[in-house]
Amino acid sequence: MRLNDCDPGFKHEVAAEPGGEGIRACFACAACSARCPVGANRPDYDPRRLIRLTLLGRREEVLSSPLIWLCSSCYTCGEVCPQQVRFTEVLTAIKNIAAREGYAPPSAKVTAELLAKQGRLLEVTEFENDKRAGLGLPPVEQHPQDFQAILGITPSEDEAGEEPR
Secondary structure (H helix, E strand, O other): OOHHHOOOOHHHHHHHOOOHHHHHOOOOOOHHHHOOHHHHHOOOOOHHHHHHHHHHOOHHHHHOOHHHHOOOOOOHHHHHOOOOOOHHHHHHHHHHHHHHOOOOOHHHHHHHHHHHHHOOOOOOOHHHHHHHHHOOOOOOOOOHHHHHHHHOOOOOOOOOOOOOO
16 A cells, blocks of 8 residues: 555545544544444454544545445344444445446446436336236336436437437
8 A cells, every 4th residue: 555545535535524524533443344244254254344434544545445235224233333433324435436436336327227218227128017007006017218308318319209310
């Protein structure tokens, strides 16, 4: 690790995010790691290490780490922290920064593609809608344009029902 690879402002950037202010109170005592259910099953997942890397300014290493996406949000870490740091919220702040900078996990990309294509995560076919009609339920309609607007995607002309030029 070289000193030039560190970003001393990274911890302040995390602290400025909603939920990230707890990073200032953490002194990496490892109480959060001791009771972490994810860490118990994945030895490479260590909340204390993620905090330490954040405090050291190892921005690229933290944001590109697939480990930041593994937190189960059980809040056990916050229950045992002597400083009352809610690590789950700090990690959410780190995830928000990572997602903004293009480090989202592969599942997020697949989710966005499905929402943009069909307006839902699971496709509802004619078969499902026929079953729903048999039960007296209305059909499920797909409105991908709503999600395309949220995701900033412009539908192609043939998707919009127009003739290609």
